[in-house]
Amino acid sequence: MIHNSSHVRLFFLSGLNETMNLRVVLFSVTLLCYCFIVLVNVAVIVAIILDKNMHEPMYILLCAFCMNGLYGTTGFYPKILWDLLSPVHVISYSGCLVQALVMYSFACSDLSILAVMSYDRYVAICRPLVYHSVMSKERLLILVSFSWLTPFCIIGTNIFLTSRLKLCSQYIARLFCVNWVIVKLACSPADTIVNNVVAYITITLYVFNGIFIVWSYVYVIKMCVNSLENRAKFMQTCVPHLTSLFFFVVTLLFDVLYIRFGSNSLPQALKNFVAVQFLFLPPILNPLIYGFKLTKIRNRILCGIILKTE
Template identity: 65%
Template structure:
């Protein structure tokens, strides 16, 4: 048992796609191109328009960059696997992909929490908004939203890399840290991994409670004024839709990963596992692009100029 050393993992979740490989490859490639186009377009619009160098739009830009980061950690590898007869990934590559998947998901929630704080200041404390959400504080909040998950999951992945593994089969389309931990040999101590896992859950559940708290104040404030209700509909509804979508898909994935139901088809299991990589990266730029007036007008003006 001491001599066992897993250096290659097998992603068995892709076996279900064998009969439809070319069709799935074509659809996935087109969908990934759509993700790249929508997110890059929104990022470029915000970067090159100085009128959008405001906290709300900078946070949205960070949101889209994170979407590109997470999807790039999955789609290129998945597309290669569809064209290959071997669905393997190296030990180092698997740990890297697991890090990207986890940090991407938690970075999304951190950014949503910062966006909720920004909307709370803009609507509930408008007179102090500019002083409270200055460039320095905005920079700190953006760094917080990125560095917190990066630091947490760096520790988590380092702990996982010390485990002795006895199995190499991962029943998913991509590597997940929790499943790698479950591949550890029976005599391996995984208590430290459990502690970090529970700490991570606590931190990001706290993010959720913070967002809930801000929206309680936002709704209470907005019912008093027609102007605030309009502002809420314009800037908070896209954020709320993104948040609900994110929470639904992540809860589905966590429930599946923790309880691992075996009475559902592999295809359905794959869809449940991929929801957070399929829905938010496309829906978020579309929602914000159509709902936020400045972005919508800027995109329409660019389209109009191109047609001329």
């Protein structure tokens, strides 16, 4: 797998080089952030698992959403915490590919789960009489598995193509490994044609996911306009989903636009901020948004806190 890149054993990550005088502060803030992400996501997951009243498609999808948030952040935070304590910021070649796989599959899985969530809300509001037959446990299991496995296989294909490239540099000017940046280190641009084609096909596939989400909510909004009951259901269950979608799209779009069109003259601190937004805001805000907005989750968590304090 790595015979063409045998001369590259390590990558040097230079994203932290200009901020090492603040390493103690950054380490403390990053550790606090990661602990909070784990706490709020685990709280939502445990609340859903323990309460049989929440063993419904909407809550199971939310559980999968939070699990995916833990998966993606675990691919980033432990490594960056280690780098903040280390004088040299390096990662092995294989470790870099694995990290890139985790980052990209996490982002694509998030969008896939959001698409399934939008379909669930479409069926619940626009076709309520057939909801339980359409969103059966078997179909839900298939959709969740598809949301996880398909991105993993697609991104795995991109990473495999990257592993075949002969690289002529070991330096990555970021906090973590990104497949597109690794591809740019290839000795010959001609060797990256297949990588670029597959990358654009991947982007197109997930743009269609976004189009499907928009299509679903166009129908949902049409159905809710003239129905007080549906408007209440929309505000209770769809607004958290749309808020999560907004934060996810905005943060990921910032990073993608920077990778593709960003200027190297930007301050490193700003580059770092743009790069980690999708690993910071959505994993924190998603469980908080759903936890406060969905009554069952809020009551279950508050009940658990009260029982522990008594």
